[in-house]
Every structure is written in structure tokens, then in C-alpha cells.
Amino acid sequence: MSTVSTAAVSAPVVTDASRAPRTGLLNLPFLAIELRRLLRNRRSMIFTLIMPPAFFLIFGTAEEYKTTSVGHANVTAWIMVSMALYGAMLATTGGGATVSVERAQGWTRQLRLTPLRPATYVTTKVVVAMVLGLVSALVVTVVGLVSGADGDAGRIALAVGLAWVGSAVFAAFGLFMGYLLPAENVMQILGPILALMAFAGGLFVPLGDGLFADIAKVVPTYGLAEIVRAPLTGDGVSVWAVVNVVGWAAVFVTGAAWRFKRDTARV
Amino acid sequence: MTFTDTLPTPASAGASPLAIDLRGLHKSFGTVRAVDGIDLAVRPGEVVAFLGPNGAGKTTTIDMLLGLARPDSGTVALHGMDPSQAIAEGRVSAVMQSGGLLKDLTVLETVQLTASFFRATRSVHEVMERAGIADIGSRQVGKCSGGQQQRLRFALALLPDPDVLVLDEPTTGMDVEGRRDFWNALRADAARGRTILFATHYLEEADAYADRIVLVSHGRVVADGSAAQVKNLASGRLVSARLPGLDERGADALRAVPGVQSVEVRGDRVLVRTQDSDGVARHLLTATPAADVEITARGLEDAFLALTGDSTTSTDDTTGSLA
Numbered sequence: 001m002s003t004v005s006t007a008a009v010s011a012p013v014v015t016d017a018s019r020a021p022r023t024g025l026l027n028l029p030f031l032a033i034e035l036r037r038l039l040r041n042r043r044s045m046i047f048t049l050i051m052p053p054a055f056f057l058i059f060g061t062a063e064e065y066k067t068t069s070v071g072h073a074n075v076t077a078w079i080m081v082s083m084a085l086y087g088a089m090l091a092t093t094g095g096g097a098t099v100s101v102e103r104a105q106g107w108t109r110q111l112r113l114t115p116l117r118p119a120t121y122v123t124t125k126v127v128v129a130m131v132l133g134l135v136s137a138l139v140v141t142v143v144g145l146v147s148g149a150d151g152d153a154g155r156i157a158l159a160v161g162l163a164w165v166g167s168a169v170f171a172a173f174g175l176f177m178g179y180l181l182p183a184e185n186v187m188q189i190l191g192p193i194l195a196l197m198a199f200a201g202g203l204f205v206p207l208g209d210g211l212f213a214d215i216a217k218v219v220p221t222y223g224l225a226e227i228v229r230a231p232l233t234g235d236g237v238s239v240w241a242v243v244n245v246v247g248w249a250a251v252f253v254t255g256a257a258w259r260f261k262r263d264t265a266r267v
Numbered sequence: 268m269t270f271t272d273t274l275p276t277p278a279s280a281g282a283s284p285l286a287i288d289l290r291g292l293h294k295s296f297g298t299v300r301a302v303d304g305i306d307l308a309v310r311p312g313e314v315v316a317f318l319g320p321n322g323a324g325k326t327t328t329i330d331m332l333l334g335l336a337r338p339d340s341g342t343v344a345l346h347g348m349d350p351s352q353a354i355a356e357g358r359v360s361a362v363m364q365s366g367g368l369l370k371d372l373t374v375l376e377t378v379q380l381t382a383s384f385f386r387a388t389r390s391v392h393e394v395m396e397r398a399g400i401a402d403i404g405s406r407q408v409g410k411c412s413g414g415q416q417q418r419l420r421f422a423l424a425l426l427p428d429p430d431v432l433v434l435d436e437p438t439t440g441m442d443v444e445g446r447r448d449f450w451n452a453l454r455a456d457a458a459r460g461r462t463i464l465f466a467t468h469y470l471e472e473a474d475a476y477a478d479r480i481v482l483v484s485h486g487r488v489v490a491d492g493s494a495a496q497v498k499n500l501a502s503g504r505l506v507s508a509r510l511p512g513l514d515e516r517g518a519d520a521l522r523a524v525p526g527v528q529s530v531e532v533r534g535d536r537v538l539v540r541t542q543d544s545d546g547v548a549r550h551l552l553t554a555t556p557a558a559d560v561e562i563t564a565r566g567l568e569d570a571f572l573a574l575t576g577d578s579t580t581s582t583d584d585t586t587g588s589l590a
Contacts, residue, residue, distance in 0.1 A: 017386075018386055018387035019356040019357060019358070019386070019387075020356070020386060021355040021356070021386065022384070022385070022386050027383050027384070028383075029379060029380065029382075029383035030380060030383050030384070033372070033376055033379070033380050036376075037369075037371055037372065040371060041371070102369065105366060105367070105368065105369060105370065106363075106365070106366025106367040106368075107366075107367060107368065107369050109335070109363075109366070109367060110363070110366070110367030110368070110423075111384075112334075112335060112354075113333060113335075113354060113360060113361050113363075114354070114381060114384040114385070115354065115355045115356070115357060115384055115385055115386075116384040
């Protein structure tokens, strides 16, 4: 073996351009494959695209709702935007939570052996979650509009848009839970939790006054529900609703970032 | 049992950058010293087997080599680079033992997706061809056999055309045929001059596919030499005899017998590893009060166990040249 010493070939450390890591935050093939995977996942498609419009049809299409106004739209439209928020919420939480499955399968560890930046991975997950959130909100809206939801078109569009944008908070929630929970089927835990949040925050049934209304103010869905409905009722948005949304967004984003850092740290 | 001409570790100053340069690596988990002072210098183009029993510290060392784990002390350099930079530039890639694949993707999608993480790669078709998975591109990863999944991991590792390829127990859980296919693919690739380090606990794999074997046990390198040298270890015989009260002088006399590689005392018995069992037996029976002489042929397995087993850690004679 000692004769090998002279034969060692030098491999110069030259950082040529083709070796430099990619710099963009998004990469299109990655995004395209992630979207394709989303479409293939029938269970989550049913979960996020069928359930919210079904709930809307059950809760929101009574005749008196169609003839009663909340200000700038009828009660049916008011329930429709609530369910659009619920659908978007389910979709973005589920999208974020897919990291748990990928962690369990060792995929995120495998990614650390490639130049893929962890920020690109998370950004792609959020973008895909938001795409599904938009589709879910739109499905509820289309079903709503053909089943009697009526009112000021601009205000309804604004409300649905707010539901979609606001659901980004739940993408952060999904990521946080996805990094926190080791389970492969994390959505089986998060599904019921989201339903509970939706109830407690007044998305499914009006809160009225009393103890439940007070509890609702600290539930993560409460602030978004009020903001999303505000264009239809014409009421202002309370400071408390804004504090609720900003506060929970901060909690979820910080939590997701904390777990994400732990996940990618060298141990 | 000597590896007199092991490679200098670490290499002398002024040499070209080493492909892999590990110095003084230590890593503990709680009170367990998983890696307890590993030095390893691998030159570009070498094919090195990292051989040791389960729990020897192979995977922990590889994790540190790839930047997945941080050493408690010691340094890692790949072509003079930090592991994270080497990975970012695609100069090192790895085939891990298990996991790391998305079951819902197809084989082709997995390769395409991984290719998108690099700025430039070998073509998707080429790496699939070389890994022997070109014909199963449309199969879902979850439906692939263990061997097919491992060849897929190999294809992914080939994408950046790395200078250094690291494989952690690449054939664990494969059947004989899968194992053979995998090594054939790897051997074909090794001919291209890539530096390859693979961990294994199969002695035959190390022997058949590596230029150099680094034996690790209890987080340390216990022997380091060519495959031929390891074979030499196994070429001799083991002579054992009951010989109570053997002193240092008696042991030295045994060592002086031509062909003797090592002398070890275990309680009342003395174990002599030698190329010339007749000579040792003659010496024992004529010059000492030895009784119950046994002569056994030694296989590779014995050499392996002698170097990595607990029973020999206290006797200097049986360890190869310590790195």
C-alpha cells in the first residue's frame, strides 16, 4: 500500500459554477411533484374538498337563512364563508402536517444529504398547502352560490379571500404539529382538534352570550371567523379579534420555526 | 497479526487533499462512547470497507462524516471541505441503510425530484441505467423490493457525480440475488475512480469489494490494511494448549518460534496464532509442559472476531497496528 502515496491524484477544491448550490427559494419541478402528490392523496382530498361543502349544505341552506340578511348578504352566505374558512383551514393544516409523514419515512433526513435548502422545503410545503386551501375555499363558495348564498358580490369575494389568506395561520399550525408529533397519521389527531376549534371558535354555530362566548375569544379560530364575516355584516373588526389572530400566528410560526431548527440541527 | 505497512494516518503534510480526513473523532451518547477516537485518511480513488460488528460505531462515524451529527471532538474534512459544503456542492453523496424514500412517488419521480435539488447533475436516465433500475421507473417506491429501493438510493447518490460516495450497510436485509446485483452496480461504478467508503458487517463483502479494510470495534480503529493483509490474517492456524503458569519469558520463547503471529494467554490456556502449526506444536510438546494441544484452522471469521471481540481487547498482541 505504501506505493500508493505517490499515485494519489489531486482533486483540487474548485468551486465551479455547476457545483454551486441553487439559490432560489422555490424550484418548479419540486413544486410540480408536490402538487401531483397532493392530487394522488385521495383521503386528504375527500377530507378537505367534500366535508366542508357537505357541512355547509347541512347547516346553511334552511329557507329562512336564505331570506334573512346579516347586513350585506344573507345568512346562507354568512355560513358559506365560515365553511370556506373551515375548508381552507383543514387543507392548510393537512398540508403543513405532511412533514410528519415525511419525517417518519426518513425523507427529511435524506434531503439533508442534498443541497436542498430547508427553507425551500418548508416554503414549498406552505405553497402547496395554500393551493389546496384555495381550492377548498372555492369549492365551498361555488356550492354556496348555487345553493342560495346571496349578497354583495364584492363583499362575498373579499370574505372568501380573507378566509384563504387567513388560513395561512393554520399552515403554520400544521407545520408545528407535523414537526412536533411523530405519528404517521397525524391528521387523525388534528382533524378532531380542528373540528373542536371550529365549534369553540364559533365557526359552526353562533356563540351568543355567556361562558362559551368568553372561552371562544381565546380559541385560534375566533379572530379569523370574525374578520372573515366582517365584510358581510358590515360590522367593524374588534381589537380582540386582531389580537387573537396575530397572537396565534406568532405562536404557531415560532413553534414551527423552533421544531424545524431542531429537526435540521446537527446533534 | 501485524499490519506493518498500513497507510499513514493521517497523511503527511504536503500531500494532495485527502478525499476523507477524519481526525480524533469522538462521540458519546450519554455514557456510551459510540466513537472513541477515530482517525481515518482516505486518498482519492480508494475503495475502503469500514468493517465492524453491529454497534462498533460505524453509523455514528458516517453520520459525522456526512454532517448529520456533530462530533464531541475531532474534525471532518472531505477534499478539504466541511461536510455541509461538500454536500451543498454535490461532492459527497450517500446511500443510507433504510428509509429516506417517499413511498407514494414512483422511482422515476424520486430521481427527477432529487435531481431538481442540484444545479447540474448526470442525466436521470444515465443514473437509473447505471443503478440497474431503468426498467422500473414507473413503479411506486412503496411497491419496490428492498434491493430495488437500495439501487434507487444508489441512483440518487450518483446524480451529482460525487467525488466521494459513502454507503452505510448498503445490503442489509437484501436477499443473495439483490446483494449481488447491488455490488455489481457499485463495482462497475468504482471503476470510474470515485472514492468509495462503505460500512458493512459482512466480512466477505469487505474482502470482495474493497482495496482496503478498516476494522472498527468499540468506536476505535483496531486494524487498517489491504484486503490481502486481512486474508493473511486468516491464512494461519490457531494452536491452543493447556499451559499453566506461562511467564513472559515462556511467551517470548513462543513468539520466537518461526511463523508465530501472536500469543495470547487466557487463564490456563495459551492461544498461538501461527503460519506453522507443526513448529509450534513441536515446541510446546518438547520444550514446555503443555498438554491438551489443539490445532484449528482459522477462517476470516476468526480473524474478524479476534480483532473486534471483547476477549482480545486486553492483549496488545492480538490487535493490529493501532491507528
